[in-house]
Amino acid sequence: MPEGHSVHRLARQFGDVFTGEQLAVSSPQGRFVRGAALLxxxxLTGSTAHGKHLFLAFxxxxxLHVHLGLYGAWDFGGDAGFRGASSIGAPRKVGEREIFDDGASAEPAPYSGPPAPVGAVRVRLAGVHGWADLRGATTCEVVTEAEAAAVLARLGPDPLRNLPGDRDSFVAAVxxxxxPIAALLMDQKVIAGVGNVYRAELLFRQGLDPWLPGRSLSAAAARELWDDSxxxxxxxxxxxxxxxxxPDCWAGLAAGGHRGQLPAPDESHFVYRRQGLDCRNCGTPVALTDLGARKLYWCPSCQR
Incomplete structure (x- = not known):
């Protein structure tokens, strides 16, 4: 499932390419015809992300309220002036796989409008310079301002918004x-936007036992966990x-790389999907188990 950073990137992209435009909204698949007609x-006047929820305000x-869930994804395209990720969402492999077109690889084809929809496109948004197609989302609904506020009221603080009081709210909730702290990090009412990858990595970076009860975490440690998130x-x-x-974990640096580069996917994480491999810190094999119906990765030595 795409985690909070991907949804914030989506909000930013919609803001960059569609805000202020009158949009044609349709449902090629036919499952969202009534909702599309309302929009x-x-x-489009604004786009907001909170945790894994996206709100496109008109x-x-x-x-338009969207939660991508496990299988949802947005695809984008347009003319030479339409810049940004070509797709954001599922399916996921290790790390994020958003693809960008910087216009350097080939001369862009003339733009005469969106192409014919391919597959089960739930919603299509089309503007003057480009389009966006949504497929497979868990939630796709038209909401009023009050209904959007009610959704937000059910969610915990979002580290990517980090509003005044958010850290204190997180500390108190934990x-x-x-x-166990590993379960609390996946509870969207405690902290919004953290998924399985960030959960495993944050606990490792803070040296926290995944099964430590939240009430046993000191206030100082909880604040550090929030700040790291x-x-x-x-x-x-x-x-x-x-x-x-x-960067000192990235092989590219040893081979003459520089710190502006990004690592290979298998160098990007400390424990996530590294079960059986040596811990990067202590050499102990990374462990894997299930917690709350999700896979949990941790180092039994570093996270005591």
Whole structure:
């Protein structure tokens, strides 16, 4: 499932390429015809992400609310002036696989409008210079401002928004529960946007036992965990990938690379999907188990 940094990248991309435009909204698949009709012909006024939820606001007070879930994805395209990721969302492999067209590889073809939809396109948004197609999302609905506010009220603080009071709210929520910290990090009511990759990597970076009850975590340690989530997820927004290892773990540097480069996928994480491999810090084999119906990766030595 795409994690919070990908959804924030989506919000930024919609803001960059569609804000202020009157959009044609349709449902080629046919499953969202009524919703599309409510938005068709109206102007996109803003795009907001909170955790894994995306809200596209239109000028008449309605918004498109999307949660990609496990299988959802947006595809984008357009003319030479339409820049950004060509796709964001599932399916995922290790790390993020967003693809960019910088216009350097080939002369762009003349743009005469969106191509014919391919596959089960739930929603298509089309503007003057480009289009966006949504497939496979868990949630795709038109909501009022009050309904959007109700969704946000059910979510915990988002490290990528990091609003005043968010860190204190996170610390209080964690320290009020006996639930293992590894489960709390996946609870979107405690912290919004963290998924399985960030969960494993944050716990390793902070040296935390995944089964430590939240109430046993000191306030100082909880604050450090929040601050680290802000830092690594902000890096994810910038890089378009989840990278939690420092440059000295990247083979490219030893081969004459430079710190502006990004690592190979198998160098990007400390423990995620590295079960059985040596811990990068201590050499102990990385462990794998299930917690809350999700795979949990950790180092039994570094995370005691």
């Amino acid at each position: 068709d012909g109206h102007t 000028g008449h007070g309605l918004a 320290r009020a529960r006996r639930t 802000v830092a690594v997820m902000s890096d994810g927004v910038r890089d378009g990938r989840i990278i939690t290892t420092p």
